[in-house]
Amino acid sequence: MNAATINFTFDGKALRARPGQTLAAALLDNGTKLVGRSFKYHRPRGILSAGVEEPNALVTVGTGGRTEPNTRATDLFVYEGLVATSQNRWPSLSSDLGSALQLVAKALPAGFYYKTFFGPPKLWLFYEKFIRRAAGLGPAPTEIDPDRYATRAAFCDVLVVGSGPAGLIAARDAVHAGKKVILVEQDAKLAPSLLRDPHEIESKPGAAWAEDVAAEIRANGGKVLTRTSASGLWDDQFICLSEKLVEPGQVPANGFTQRYWHVRAGEVVLATGVIERPLTFANNDRPGVMLSQAVRTYVNRFGVVPGQRVVVATTGDDAYLTAQALRDAGAEVVAVLDSRAAPAGQDSGFAVFNSAVPVTAKGGKNGVTALVANLGGTERTFACDLIAMSGGFTPLVHLHMQAGGKLDWDEAAQAFVPGASRWNVRTVGLAAEPAPAETVGATGVAKQAFVDFQNDVTVADLDLAWREGYRSVEHLKRYTTLGMATDQGKTGNMAALDRIARREGMTVPEAGLTTFRPPHTPVSMGALAGLATGEHAQPTRRPALYDLHAAKDPIWLNAGYWKRPRAYPVGAETLAQAGLREARAVRSSVGMCDVSTLAKFEVQGPDAVQYLERVCQTSVGKLAVGRGRYTFMAREDSLVFDDGTVWRLEENRFLLTSSTGGASRMATWLSYVRNHLCADLKVSLVCVQEHYAAIAVAGPKSSAVMAKLTGAESPRHMSVVDARIAGIPAWVMAASFSGERAFEVHFDAAHAEAVWNAIEAEGCTPYGLEAMELLRIEKGHMVVGPDIDGRLTAEELGLGKMVNKAGGWIGASTLHRPAFVDPLRKQFVGLEAIDGGSIPEGSMLVRWIGGEAEGHVTGSGLRVLEGGSIAIGHLKGGHKRHGEELYAYSPTRKQKAKVRVTSPHCYDPAGERYRD
């Protein structure tokens, strides 16, 4: 074994580890027995295992944004500079005030909290504060993770989980059969069992053999991934792997700390092995009580002998190897307690006791000092500083079960083994054929015999739950919190099942088994998120003019995925000031606005009209070439869900626009209609939302500006012409959202900046969405979302007159339903403030303060030039209530305004400003 050269700290104490050691091994090597505190009673805990199943030795590692709480000391390889800290203790690990809870443990049985802390909810909230502080294991992280996580797909013919001999051979066989193979191992080394129990395979030392096989797999195009855990298995052999590129808390060289793999495999071979089971006796949770194979791992692999006077307690043969390894390492094996009546290792030279089981461990936070055992009826105490226990083996069948596989009961091994699989998944090695062992049940004082170490679930808790009727295994688990700690009951669940089976007088399979849920071992949240973090947590869509806007340093708006300018403040202008200035520029002169994000579809073909008149609730066929109109669309339930414009560019070519926010919904809907309702039509439907950039030019001077830019007369309102601006072909459509004479220019987005610059050079004031809101609200134009909210019919939105009387539009066949004639359904109205106040957006419309809401304000603005608060909204029976006075009341903002119900069209209701 190498010398200890790696510096690390535990609770601030500088220590050294030898290369290749886990933190647990290094701590044992340094004589540290007390490593953590349990969840409920804060009992002192040491190291139980040598793997990911560790329930006790949880530490926090790393510093700053790399701090990882609840890291298993047994699944962390020490690196230079590792900082590890114990958890769930105050003020220190060795003198933890929380351990006082052990004194009152008798009054805190399983589920005690269901039986007390009554009173008003506020009182529980008070108690809860203390409970939450006492619970929770590691510290809450506060800083941002500086490292990155990659997310990667892989495809293979065979994925092998586990690199023990069975896994390596399965992988090698597959490679020889010409298959593409991925082999994963959660340990840092291949075939960890061969490091625990070195022996020759195919005439080579085990570890060297494993390396050779791995090299052969790699040489044949396979992947061998260490430090990689298969966390979940889903339909059709979709497996998620989490690969540690560096150890927890360690600084990665290339910025990536983990890689999360999405693997699709033709076949999955599970060579996941087994986990050793503890024995259930009083104080079996003390530091110095360890699993037998773990002891052997520390001795043989890590060069650490965790005790000098050892009692080995077992129900099977395997633990004799531990006794041997300890003796070889110079430790004294005080006794081997074998639960079996028939001797197994009498000739081993150890002091073997048959029909012997441990009853009570003596000792405290610094380790065990003795073990009281029952030797076939007589008690005897053995002085010792280490208890190595082996209660049989639990096959790791988690992934098999996640894959919908069944389990069979192996009587000899007293274990569930994989049965039939639903998908192409098979299990090999010890996980399929665990070694025989018997179960002996619990011994010693039930209140101190732990089944779930981390959550402090004792045999007494199981018994209580059973007595209280929580007998289904799921009830038992949930009532006692068995198996719900960070180790997910990997070591404890079988002992609990054994206990229920004994109480019910049934077999373990009859007692049942809880479902195994992903992940098999906990997965970093960062790995699940991948690179989608911070400002990239979700894609951001940038319009073609994004850079141009950015140069103007606007106030941005996140509109769904899009980034759009909300206003372009000048100097110290606020949003409201800038918005109003921009809106006034439109009302009095001319403004320009990027409306590129509008949904746009080109519809072509001889049947285009027929198609559009199904989608649109208005007529379309009556449009002459070069004309356009406002339109709106209903769902099959006859409620309006979107609106826009439709333009006849050529006889059989139309451009349909609709709302930005509804773009993807509309794209799906249009495709649905085309494919399912009229597949026979000769029509082409192409989404051109991103192809066309679009700029609105609005204001009394817009016509002159357009005429100058295009060198031709501007089209009249709701007409479209083909023109060139700055040499770029463009559709110039005379349409107005603002209420002014206005145009929308649509053109190839590749040339967006050239066109924008040409228009801006004509003295147009850029305006953003804030000004657009003010303008359209004053005009009474609706938007999808607040106004067109998917709950109203065209009639209720005030669009009844525009509905295509010929019918044929989608939704017509459900408009007959009786509720639609209810006079109290909401309708779209305008509102004006009559007491000089300002109408709060979103506020409720009530007849008196304290009255019930009869509607609400969907949009609030002001008369752009004259001032004065106006709004639009939904009001029960509103079309017949024009002139009525109400309050727009916002209790959450403590605002109210007296309003009069009006037509929504506050500005230029006759549309005279559309004419030149």
Place this chain on the structure above:
Amino acid sequence: MSKYSALSLLRGAFNGQSHWQPAWRDPEPKTSYDVVIIGGGGHGLATAYYLAKVHGITNVAVIEKGYIGGGNVGRNTTIVRSNYRLEPLSRFYEFSLKLWEGLSDDLNYNVMFSPRGALTLGHSDADMIQLAQKGDAMAVQGIDAELLTRDQVMKIEPCLDFSRQARFPIEGAMIQWRGGTARHDAVAWGFARGADSYGVDIIQKCEVTGMVMGGNRVVGVETSRGRINAGTVAICAAGHSGHVAAMAGLKLPVESQTLQAMVTEGVKPMVQTVVMTQSLHCYISQSDKGGIVFGGDPDNWPSYAQRGQPVTMELAVQQGLALIPALSRLRMLRCWAGVTDMSFDGSPIIGTTPRDGLWINGGWCYGGFKATPGSGYLFAHSLAHQRPHAIVEPFSLDRFERGSPVDENGTGPFPNHR
């Protein structure tokens, strides 16, 4: 029923806690009941409890295929709130919230209702207006709702990402302080224990396999443990409403989908309230054991498999980390899934069916947990009076064909379009 109290626990400290009795009996089914409730989840058990307690109807059986509380009541993210914008919904959920506030005492079973606040974040001015609108709609009905500024949110939940570059910048929030969480399993167990104490038979491991019809009337159920006659049959089968109703020849406006949730390893207190957002489908709270509990979107396609899709889960985590970046180094401990009965307007269905003697309580989508006491109370009232309670009238099954959906999101009839 032995009463639960601190004193009683203390007594147990001296007798090894040996005095506790089973929380509910394990009876054999009788041949006939006044009311047979199909489904031993939260809603079924609560209905039975209130039928017995409030209306004195105790000849009631709750029939459960597996074990009680094994469905969605034990698979949710435990959130309780009444912050809805549409009046029928907020009135209904507020009725339920009021029952939550006294539930532990009423049941003598601590369901750990923790009114730590239901915080809905706004990420833009538009979000804030929608939140104000929702808050105003609640407040005019006397339901608590408070708008918070960004600074106020920062004081309550300092772990959130308040940076200006955040993908979902925090402009403010609405909080319903009376909202919060409860211990989900305890709700099922507490109602079961309470109902049992009034004589209700809770029959586990008993599967309903058919309806016994007498003309257009349902007069009983066939089960794996024999025929059981019933004056009234009430379906409380959540995700399994569809195929239970099919036994009576009914088709419902419901599609079953998988919704998953997940929890991290426990840490010390980090998230104080229930954090939700106006723009994302992500909700986060911290359990009393310290795990950060997460929920996201359903898988958006029909499934009866109690396992969700990994990509859906990853999306939920991406959203969660966007809100709370420091979660990155925590580890997801466990994820699980439930079969949700997605109704065709996002609101529940409570009331009569086209079959006489058959009532339904379902369509809970992903919001059924918080409704549990209210749903049970009002459904029991409706069953007892053989007439829907006024508060649940808007949630009648025939509202779809009448054209009066209660569509909070305005997204129309297809649940996967929501």
Place this chain on the structure above:
Amino acid sequence: MTDVTIEQLGRAPLHVLELWGDPKAAAKRVAKALGHDLPKVGKAQGNVLRLSPTTWLVEGDVTAPKQTLGDGGALTPSGGGYERVRLSGPAWRSLLMEGGLFDAESPAFGIDSVVTTPIDHIAVTLRVESENACLAYVPASHAVDLLRFWQLSAGGLPR
């Protein structure tokens, strides 16, 4: 240094060709104008990529096919909506496995193969140009995000 070069090519004149009614006859006519058959699903030929069962993406001038198309279908200008990105170098396939769902490392994804698949949640159309390069048609509004994703990911590819 990474083994993949990410090169932004900018926009190009592109049209979506959609055939309706009797697609065989129209396809024949268009093929004549193009000088080759319209590619099958999953394939590209010349400057034409198959996008979907009824649509193709045509790069460059479309005067000739437009004339022969008649009323068998339509051509719709679309080039403004795509940013073209070339991924080249020995690791381009490896890069496409980052944040993806599609097996870009499969030998079946050979020269002139075309696929549309999400990468980092963004639907991208890929055309294999050669063993050393692949052309990606990225929705223009997503290009900044996806380029960042690719640049970051290129620094963390497995060895």
Place this chain on the structure above:
Amino acid sequence: MKLIPCPHCGNRAQAEFVYERTADSVVPLDAEPDAAVAALFARANPRGVEEEIWRHTYGCGSWMLIRRDRVSHAIEWVKPLGPEALP
């Protein structure tokens, strides 16, 4: 995550697809009012096999009919939908 055999692209990850609705909930353009309401609001929602409309939204964009078990997720068959298409 399932593999879905797109009739045009072959096996692809389910995340590339979007479920639309059941086959029996398509409302034909000429549907009688009662039939339209029934198609929209009455679902068999079987705990078993159902015919569903899906779309390869993030792939080729085509629509298909999938007969699928909603418990095991096993797919019995997939058929293309929509206008006639060339291979």
